[in-house]
Amino acid sequence: MAFTPLHDRVLVRRIEGDEKTKGGLIIPDSAKEKPSEGEVVAVGEGARKENGDRITPDVKAGDRILFGKWSGTEITVDGEEMLIMKETDILGTLA
Secondary structure, rough: OOOOOOOOEEEEEEEOOEEEEEOOEEHHHHHHOOOOEEEEEEEOOOEEEEOOOOOOOOOOOOOOEEEEOOOOEEEEEEEEEEEEHHHHHEEEEEE
16 A cells, blocks of 8 residues: 655654663663654655645655654554654654
8 A cells, every 4th residue: 555645744664773772781672762763754745835835845755864752643554553743743864
């Protein structure tokens, strides 16, 4: 199934963090926080200004991003858990 977000929404796949600390300790699943880093899978066409013109999104599919801890709504697309969020919930891109 192909999923295309509407307006200024972005579909994001979470990128799992390290399973170990820098000191080499293994982090159990119960102590892990959900990652706040992801990869943009799909982007809507952009929000509209009051005059009807589109605002071009700043992110594109394939970008690695950081987002807030409580950002987005979890959805399942083709059996894979992903997030859908507004572009304004994105904190920035990673190079």
